[in-house]
Amino acid sequence: MNVDVVVVGGGAMGSAAAWQVARSGKSVVLLEQFEEGHKIGASHGATRNFNTAYAEADYLDLLAESRNLWDELAEETGTQLLDLVGLANHGNVAKLRTVREAHEERGIESHFLSAAEAAERWQGMNFRGDVLFVPGSGRVRAAEALRALRAAAEARGARFEYSTPVRGIRVLGPDSVLVETDRSRFTARRVVVTAGAWTNRVLDGLAALPPLVVTQEQPAHFTPLQDSLDWPSFNHNPDPDDPRDAYWYSPVYGMLTPGEGIKAGWHGVGPVMDPDARTFQPEPKQLDALVRYAREWLPGVDPASAVPISCTYTTTPNEDFVLDGFGPLVVGAGFSGHGFKFTPAIGRVLADIADGGLAPARFAAAR
Numbered sequence: 001m002n003v004d005v006v007v008v009g010g011g012a013m014g015s016a017a018a019w020q021v022a023r024s025g026k027s028v029v030l031l032e033q034f035e036e037g038h039k040i041g042a043s044h045g046a047t048r049n050f051n052t053a054y055a056e057a058d059y060l061d062l063l064a065e066s067r068n069l070w071d072e073l074a075e076e077t078g079t080q081l082l083d084l085v086g087l088a089n090h091g092n093v094a095k096l097r098t099v100r101e102a103h104e105e106r107g108i109e110s111h112f113l114s115a116a117e118a119a120e121r122w123q124g125m126n127f128r129g130d131v132l133f134v135p136g137s138g139r140v141r142a143a144e145a146l147r148a149l150r151a152a153a154e155a156r157g158a159r160f161e162y163s164t165p166v167r168g169i170r171v172l173g174p175d176s177v178l179v180e181t182d183r184s185r186f187t188a189r190r191v192v193v194t195a196g197a198w199t200n201r202v203l204d205g206l207a208a209l210p211p212l213v214v215t216q217e218q219p220a221h222f223t224p225l226q227d228s229l230d231w232p233s234f235n236h237n238p239d240p241d242d243p244r245d246a247y248w249y250s251p252v253y254g255m256l257t258p259g260e261g262i263k264a265g266w267h268g269v270g271p272v273m274d275p276d277a278r279t280f281q282p283e284p285k286q287l288d289a290l291v292r293y294a295r296e297w298l299p300g301v302d303p304a305s306a307v308p309i310s311c312t313y314t315t316t317p318n319e320d321f322v323l324d325g326f327g328p329l330v331v332g333a334g335f336s337g338h339g340f341k342f343t344p345a346i347g348r349v350l351a352d353i354a355d356g357g358l359a360p361a362r363f364a365a366a367r
């Protein structure tokens, strides 16, 4: 079968690329190895933080575009995809001051609250220092977003094939690639590879990427003690050199997942794992430390109620994404545990690269 574009991988990034390619009027087939809604990659679960507390211009540009595209996708599909409950950033206040400066330059609303003001406002949380609150942030409804991306792409003629692993990719020429599955062969002008933890396996040396480390991450949901408590999304950095934070594995992120509890997790420190040989079991020491974190910093939850989640990160050395082209191949990889909020704009960048465009230099593979 001949198509303009084949997308490999039906997670957030592949689904967004298929939507954007279909929007540009090209024919597109998305191939996903597992069934729709599987929990084996990086995009499953009901919620993700929509956090705008970045200081870097490239990320703030991508976020601003994403915000508009999330709204467009919600309108196109008649769904609500963002819950802008605000995001409380605390810990390492010096770092937050640089974020506030970047926000000031761009007119992004954010402001500092004292620890006492924040504790008064969010009685389920403890604070030690000033808190940078960003009202225009919050959560993405991740599971609904995946369904909406598929629906919007299919409404424009895209075809999604689940339980269809790609077994091989062969470059036939500057504008021609052969993609093989167990049942069929596709010839396409471009192939977009958004295969998450399996990226290197799928590419099999066809593109030179920065090192990608796959880890099994294990945030957990905790039961709130009262349903009436108000919860922002949150990011909490350890205070540098503060011995009280010595047991932390990394900064903590978190949010309310309606119906499941308060999610909290360490960032990017899970055990390195082969995506096809996962344990899906939480690493006990990290879980114990997370429970201790909940006991110390989330007085509004039951620390003994932790329900772990298992999920993969694919991380680059500096946590910058890879969005780049290699002849007829386009690669979106290395989202390093912070990609979901940018999903629709990343889809647009990948569709543009498939059309001969360039990604911002920060995301080039050769860095």
Ligand SMILES: Cc1cc2nc3c(=O)[nH]c(=O)nc-3n(C[C@H](O)[C@H](O)[C@H](O)COP(=O)(O)OP(=O)(O)OC[C@H]3O[C@@H](n4cnc5c(N)ncnc54)[C@H](O)[C@@H]3O)c2cc1C
Pocket: 008, 009, 010, 011, 012, 013, 014, 031, 032, 033, 034, 040, 041, 042, 043, 044, 047, 048, 049, 050, 164, 165, 166, 167, 194, 195, 196, 197, 198, 199, 202, 217, 218, 219, 253, 265, 311, 312, 313, 332, 333, 335, 336, 337, 338, 339, 340, 341, 342
């Ligand atoms: C625990 C956790 C918490 C997170 N929290 C946040 C957050 O709060 N905010 C935020 O912005 N981001 C967050 N992220 C990051 C975000 O979820 C990811 O960046 C994003 O989901 C990556 O999407 P993806 O499409 O690249 O990967 P995936 O969803 O893993 O998609 C890749 C797909 O490719 C498929 N595939 C692989 N090989 C083949 C093959 N041979 N043939 C066909 N298909 C194949 C896989 O089955 C998979 O479905 C979090 C991630 C995790 C794990």
